[in-house]
Amino acid sequence: xxxxxxxxxxxxxxxxxxxxxxxxxxxxxxxxxxxxxxxxxxxxxxxxxxxxxxxxxxxxxxxxxxxxxxxxxxxxxxxxxxxxxxxxxxxxxxxxxxxxxxxxxxxxxxxxxxxxxxxxxxxxxxxxxxxxxxxxxxxxxxxxxxxxxxxxxxxxxxxxxxxxxxxxxxxxxxxxxxxxxxxxxxxxxxxxxxxxxxxxxxxxxxxxxxxxxxxxxxxxxxxxxxxxxxxxxxxxxxxxxxxxxxxxxxxxxxxxxxxxxxxxxxxxxxxxxxxxxxxxxxxxxxxxxxxxxxxxxxxxxxxxxxxxxxxxxx
Amino acid sequence: xxxxxxxxxxxxxxxxxxxxxxxxxxxxxxxxxxxxxxxxxxxxxxxxxxxxxxxxxxxxxxxxxxxxxxxxxxxxxxxxxxxxxxxxxxxxxxxxxxxxxxxxxxxxxxxxxxxxxxxxxxxxxxxxxxxxxxxxxxxxxxxxxxxxxxxxxxxxxxxxxxxxxxxxxxxxxxxxxxxxxxxxxxxxxxxxxxxxxxxxxxxxxxxxxxxxxxxxxxxxxxxxxxxxxxxxxxxxxxxxxxxxxxxxxxxxxxxxxxxxxxxxxxxxxxxxxxxxxxxxxxxxxxxxxxxxxxx
Numbered sequence: 001x002x003x004x005x006x007x008x009x010x011x012x013x014x015x016x017x018x019x020x021x022x023x024x025x026x027x028x029x030x031x032x033x034x035x036x037x038x039x040x041x042x043x044x045x046x047x048x049x050x051x052x053x054x055x056x057x058x059x060x061x062x063x064x065x066x067x068x069x070x071x072x073x074x075x076x077x078x079x080x081x082x083x084x085x086x087x088x089x090x091x092x093x094x095x096x097x098x099x100x101x102x103x104x105x106x107x108x109x110x111x112x113x114x115x116x117x118x119x120x121x122x123x124x125x126x127x128x129x130x131x132x133x134x135x136x137x138x139x140x141x142x143x144x145x146x147x148x149x150x151x152x153x154x155x156x157x158x159x160x161x162x163x164x165x166x167x168x169x170x171x172x173x174x175x176x177x178x179x180x181x182x183x184x185x186x187x188x189x190x191x192x193x194x195x196x197x198x199x200x201x202x203x204x205x206x207x208x209x210x211x212x213x214x215x216x217x218x219x220x221x222x223x224x225x226x227x228x229x230x231x232x233x234x235x236x237x238x239x240x241x242x243x244x245x246x247x248x249x250x251x252x253x254x255x256x257x258x259x260x261x262x263x264x265x266x267x268x269x270x271x272x273x274x275x276x277x278x279x280x281x282x283x284x285x286x287x288x289x290x291x292x293x294x295x296x297x298x299x300x301x302x303x304x305x306x307x308x309x310x311x312x313x314x
Numbered sequence: 315x316x317x318x319x320x321x322x323x324x325x326x327x328x329x330x331x332x333x334x335x336x337x338x339x340x341x342x343x344x345x346x347x348x349x350x351x352x353x354x355x356x357x358x359x360x361x362x363x364x365x366x367x368x369x370x371x372x373x374x375x376x377x378x379x380x381x382x383x384x385x386x387x388x389x390x391x392x393x394x395x396x397x398x399x400x401x402x403x404x405x406x407x408x409x410x411x412x413x414x415x416x417x418x419x420x421x422x423x424x425x426x427x428x429x430x431x432x433x434x435x436x437x438x439x440x441x442x443x444x445x446x447x448x449x450x451x452x453x454x455x456x457x458x459x460x461x462x463x464x465x466x467x468x469x470x471x472x473x474x475x476x477x478x479x480x481x482x483x484x485x486x487x488x489x490x491x492x493x494x495x496x497x498x499x500x501x502x503x504x505x506x507x508x509x510x511x512x513x514x515x516x517x518x519x520x521x522x523x524x525x526x527x528x529x530x531x532x533x534x535x536x537x538x539x540x541x542x543x544x545x546x547x548x549x550x551x552x553x554x555x556x557x558x559x560x561x562x563x564x565x566x567x568x569x570x571x572x573x574x575x576x577x578x579x580x581x582x583x584x585x586x587x588x589x590x591x592x593x594x595x596x597x598x599x600x601x602x603x604x605x606x607x608x609x
Contacts, residue, residue, distance in 0.1 A: 019508040020591045022422050028414035030482065033475050034441050039449055095350030103347055112351060114601065119358045121597045123536025125564055126586055129571050130361045133368075163353050168586035180357055187354070211340035213603025236444060243539040243570065252537070268447050275451070275543055301440045305482075309436075 044287030084175025097190035120184035128248030136168030163261035182235035189231035230307030347554025369587025406473025420484025450540035466556030484526020538564035
């Protein structure tokens with residue numbers, strides 16, 4: 001059959017080759033996109049890196065009129081809000097993962113897991129609105145004001161938790177909202193990792209008389225080990241680059257304040273606020289900020305994926 | 315394991331106080347886990363409740379038929395923003411679906427264990443969690459600056475870059491679940507590799523791939539940051555040429571929520587409710603689709 005229709009056969013082969021090429025090209029597009037993002041940032045940020053050198057990273061200036069730019073405030077804001085988020089989210093999400101895999105009655109497991117995952121699907125702008133209009137006023141009245149008054153005059157803590165104007169927005173608020181946002185992400189990865197541990201391992205620990213907590217603490221967590229660190233870093237990567245939720249609640253100030261109650265800004269929030277009105281060196285400075293954010297998140301995400309993948313393969 | 319055995323040996327000889335301490339620690343930690351989960355559910359409930367209450371207040375027929383009002387003018391709706399969002403999301407998913415499915419197919423079926431496939435697989439996971447605002451900046455440099463204006467096309471491309479890794483991942487995972495005996499049966503009948511993939515593997519993994527596409531749609535329809543520098547926003551109905559700013563729901567919500575006008579703020583909440591319902595419905599539909607397939 002095939003031999004009698006050489007033209008038909010040729011078409012089949014060409015179709016197959018086309019299919020292979022199209023698949024390969026699509027796969028390469030993923031690489032191109034990632035490289036393109038880096039290239040766009042580097043190319044756009046280059047004039048600023050050249051003009052300010054390493055001073056760009058350590059300077060707290062952000063004077064658009066005089067064209068003096070430094071990334072320090074945004075970098076500090078990015079890291080401090082993301083680290084606060086991680087400190088809040090990590091214990092909560094590990095506890096949720098343990099509850100979902102070890103403790104919950106099986107009738108509750110699936111609905112609860114679904115609810116936590118839906119929390120991850122809610123767009124970040126909703127978290128931002130909730131943070132600004134619902135959380136921030138309560139936070140100002142019931143946390144910022146009393147705590148700020150309580151610690152006033154104390155060394156160190158009196159500075160860290162000092163609120164000049166208790167408005168509810170600030171670096172700590174941003175960290176808390178980010179923390180809420182990354183809980184579902186960390187919890188669902190951690191849950192997958194705990195689920196992958198063979199039941200026999202768990203059961204033998206129970207068999208020698210361990211309590212549930214001892215099984216979790218001494219058997220499951222060491223088994224899941226590095227992958228749980230990977231899950232946490234995945235959450236950290238998300239928190240570092242999150243834009244909308246932070247922009248609503250961080251206050252968007254270019255001030256380097258030692259107090260967590262004071263407004264600040266992150267790289268992403270500064271991009272969101274200023275990018276559309278920027279031109280000239282200001283635009284280059286924003287792209288340079290983007291470049292720094294890209295490098296930071298890239299490193300964190302690569303580490304996270306390596307840690308998670310190593311366990312998944314084992 | 316040996317350490318655990320040692321613990322067990324010492325447990326038998328343990329005094330009653332140690333047993334009690336272990337039991338108390340167990341209770342406390344169990345309760346902490348329960349409390350953390352309850353906290354998660356309560357916060358989700360609180361956020362959804364607030365969006366529902368504030369959003370319903372802004373609901374009216376005008377919301378779905380009138381365009382966004384200008385600064386200071388009364389009334390208005392979000393019809394143009396909803397339509398624009400729908401167009402942008404469809405554009406994004408329309409580009410991302412073929413690219414994502416083909417790339418996922420390459421990773422699962424064609425690339426095999428090659429170094430290129432491993433690299434793409436790994437970097438796809440990184441792109442999946444890359445900050446979406448940087449994708450907006452990238453598309454700004456790629457399209458908006460050369461073309462000289464914000465455009466719906468740029469917005470669509472930005473959304474496509476966000477959706478693609480989701481679809482790549484889902485496609486690869488789902489194709490890997492297809493038993494290889496199916497492929498071998500096809501190959502034994504003389505079907506070409508492309509034929510085996512399109513008629514057998516894709517068909518078997520259809521529900522899973524569709525789930526991935528639905529989840530990608532849910533993800534991009536709430537994305538705000540990548541649209542800020544690409545599609546931006548507009549107060550009128552979208553221009554079918556998609557040149558110039560295109561009204562869309564997330565950016566409208568962002569601008570209206572932070573505005574001083576009361577009717578704008580009400581519209582922002584109504585829009586937040588619409589978008590949340592849409593995304594939750596999509597996510598639940600995707601989950602049901604996969605569950606039905608799994609059963």
